[in-house]
Amino acid sequence: QEQLVESGGGVVQPGRSLSLSCAASGFSFSSYGMHWVRQAPGKGLEWMAIIWFDGSNQYYADSVKGRFTISRDNSNNTLYLHMNSLRADDTAVYYCARLRRRGITAEFTMDVWGKGTTVTISS
C-alpha cells in the first residue's frame, strides 16, 4: 500500500543542523509533489515546504525560508528536509505528505501522510 516513513529526528542543540528523510513506497513517487508539515507540541499543523514532482520547484513558509531546504531523489523514492540554524521553536513532529494530484498542480491537498519524526531542539 501507499506508505511514507520519516526518519532522522532526534535531539539537537540550538544553532545546529539536522536532515530528515522520508521513504516512499507503494506508489509512483516521481509523479507526485511532496510536502513537509510540522506540528509543535500541543499546537496545530504548520506547512513548511513543497517540492514539485520532478524537483524543479520548491516553495517555503516564511518561518523557514533560508534555513530549511527540501529536496528529493526520485531514483531512490526519498524526500529530504535539511534544516540549518535550528531554534527552540523548531521543536515539533515533522510529517512528510503527498500531494493528492499527480504532476503539476497548484493545489496543496495532502492525501498520504507519514507517521512523523520528532525533532527536539534543546541545549
Add this chain to the structure above:
Amino acid sequence: DIQMTQFPSTLSASVGDRVTITCRASQSITTWVAWYQQKPGKAPKLLIYDASSLESGVPSRFSGSGSGTDFTLTISSLQPDDFATYHCQHMGTFGQGTKLEIK
C-alpha cells in the same frame, strides 16, 4: 498572506449529534479547501478535498461545503470514532484546529 480562522476551537457533543465546524478565510479564496481528522499521536487523515469532495473510504456522514470565505465541515451523526481534532487547510495555511470532545 491568507489566514484561515477555524472555529470553534473546542466542541463538546454527544454520539448521534450533528456538528459543524467552520473555517473563514481572510479573503475570498478558491475552493481548494481540505479537511483533515487527527487523533492523538497520529498523522492527519484527509477527509474532504476541493471543499466538498469526500475522500475515498471516508464515511458519508462527513460532508464539506462552502465558497468565497466561509467553509464548513459537517458530521451528520457523530460516532464514537469521530472524537478527534479537525483541521482545515487552504494552500500553505492551516486553521488552528477544532478539538471535538465527548459531552
